[in-house]
Amino acid sequence: MRNLRYEFPVATVLVVMLVALNGCGKAEHAASVAQPVRPAVKKAHDAAALALSNMVSAVRSGKSSGDIELKFDLRGRPVVGESVDIDLALIPGTELDRVYAIFQAGDGLQLTKGGKTAEIAHPPVEVPISHTLTIVPQRDGVFYVSAVVLADSPTESVTRSFSIPLVVGDGTSAAADGAQSGSAAPAPAPAPAPAAQAH
Numbered sequence: 001m002r003n004l005r006y007e008f009p010v011a012t013v014l015v016v017m018l019v020a021l022n023g024c025g026k027a028e029h030a031a032s033v034a035q036p037v038r039p040a041v042k043k044a045h046d047a048a049a050l051a052l053s054n055m056v057s058a059v060r061s062g063k064s065s066g067d068i069e070l071k072f073d074l075r076g077r078p079v080v081g082e083s084v085d086i087d088l089a090l091i092p093g094t095e096l097d098r099v100y101a102i103f104q105a106g107d108g109l110q111l112t113k114g115g116k117t118a119e120i121a122h123p124p125v126e127v128p129i130s131h132t133l134t135i136v137p138q139r140d141g142v143f144y145v146s147a148v149v150l151a152d153s154p155t156e157s158v159t160r161s162f163s164i165p166l167v168v169g170d171g172t173s174a175a176a177d178g179a180q181s182g183s184a185a186p187a188p189a190p191a192p193a194p195a196a197q198a199h
Contacts, residue, residue: 052128055089058147058162067094068149070101070162071128078137078168083112086135086164089128090117090149099123099151103133108143109166110136140169 055071069091078084090101100119105111113134120129135145145164151157 052089055087058164061161061163065158065160067153067158068092068099068151068160070147070149070160072164074166078135078166080137080139080168083134083136086133086145088131088133088147090131091128092123092125092151094153095125096123097121097152097154099129099149101131101147101149104146104148105135106144106146108138108141108168109145110138111145112136135166137166137168140172142167142171 052071055073058070058072060070071089071091073087075085075087088101090099092099098119098121101117103111103115111133114132117129117131123129133145137143143166145166147162147164149160149162151160
């Protein structure tokens with residue numbers, strides 16, 4: 001009888017401990033189910049946004065309407081006789097049926113690749129359209145690449161003009177300086193005749 005009285009409380013304590021442990025296991029399992037495991041992967045950066053953050057706006061001719069924006073970024077410093085790529089982003093600000101751009105190099109520059117973009121039908125609003133120009137500077141100075149963007153919307157056709165400035169070398173040109181002064185550089189003075197030697 002004494003053994004039964006002693007074993008009963010011990011058995012009760014064991015049962016209570018088992019129930020408690022079982023409850024904890026269920027609670028932990030429920031918590032793990034309620035909160036799905038997220039993979040430890042960093043969110044990928046938006047490549048388009050990152051590219052745009054390094055770009056500057058091209059100079060617009062006329063008032064800004066907000067319907068089309070053009071941004072650019074030079075991949076390297078322009079050097080005379082060496083090709084340099086210009087990354088462009090054409091950004092529609094409104095709904096368009098189609099859009100494309102034509103580029104022309106000004107005096108002092110040679111456009112070797114990328115003179116026209118493809119015609120994009122129904123481009124998504126605010127989504128950049130990428131394009132690349134390749135330019136070869138012919139001499140030092142400040143020069144411009146002109147861009148004409150043609151766009152058709154459901155209500156009208158518009159043309160927008162932009163300029164992309166390029167500084168080649170130190171930004172000065174000997175030919176340009178001479179033309180601005182209105183006179184050519186003076187010719188070097190002749191060397192003086194050798195003095196006669198006394199006999």
